[in-house]
Amino acid sequence: MKDTKIKDRVLENISRHEMTIHRDDGLYRHIQFSQPGTNCYRFDLVTWPGYLCVTGDMGCWTFSRIADMFAFFNDGIGRGINPGYWSEKFESGTGHGRCEPPCYEFDSDAFDKCLQEWLACYLENCEDEDDAQQAKETISELTGNGFRTENDAFNALNDACFPHGVSTYEITEGMGSTMTYSFHYLWICYAIVWGIQRYNESKTAVPAEASHDQPQL
Template sequence: MTTIDPGAELKARIAEIKERFAIESAGGKLTVRRDDGLYRHLEVEMPKSSAYWFEVMTWPGALAITGHTGSHIFRRDEDMLLFFRTCMGPGPDWKIDTRYWAEKVQPDGIGSTGVQSYAEDRVKAYIKQAAQEAEADHPGLLAEVEEELFSRYSKADLETEAGAKAALAAFEFDGFRFDTAGWEFTEYDYWFLYTCQALAWTVAQYDARVQVAA
């Protein structure tokens, strides 16, 4: 597997989301509802639509964000705005360590953090590439894969991670079976990546507001 690069995919997705957020946040308004030490309530309205808003709240040891970004709770340091500020570094071109920030998200009652989601397009690309590479040794494999996994009449469920793994485990043709070792079935969720941009923007806006007030 040489043509599928999850790392490159992530960089491209982050660049796309960063560009989208820059457009949507232009003219955005930060309102400080509460600013009492480590207890803060920050509200953001974005001009694109009345539906585009989010809130950031902090208390000792935690930060919560909710709104059109989705909802996440981060825990790491006593002052979570300071945590994100330190991670981002100085200057207007903030840096986001996606993996590190993701590690600070708290799971919900069923153990999910909402950070990762099933990478359907990537898994389909893995399947097609593996079949193409093995076609010479197993003539007819590509046609069988198309019929059994991709056709409209297929019973395979490639829309969920569990369904895809079950379908791949069950597939066999002329001695060929899929070897999924090394396949990455998940990717960072789109709205988690968007949330990272929202948090970085909010910290920068809050800091600028505090500096002006000082």
């Protein structure tokens, strides 16, 4: 559902963009997509052997996998994006892994779900009513806060008051993933596919028949 909403948002943001080819020399390309009169949601696709870089209003993103990165992302045309695999090809900065920002962001809903799952398991094996009540109250206080970052969420978890014998370390270790693809990353994935499709169509279209029909993501 999130991906679909973002795809619709991307199409809304870039549907009026025009393509300007600054360079098209084999694996060396510089293609600009922007709406005349504004740089809002502008993005440029720049390639050189082994790399594709997206720059513009939504940040700078560099991917590396094969010599022709347009061919790499062509797989997404007509079949949808592949954010998990593509994130592995993202050239992140020093000290960042592929499962850290900017490709991923903390998911507070997933955090809440993990806590509720832990509580259900704990109550199933808890025989002390006071401990059970305390656990319920603590989880109630921790959930629904809409934590923006992983640090905020887990600091709150570590500071929470749990029944004797409950280790927040064990709760954390038992959690599933609390990360999700970031909005900006998914936006970029859709924009890359859209831009490459526009470029591909320009290579095969007869100039007199060129249209403003939108590529299908």
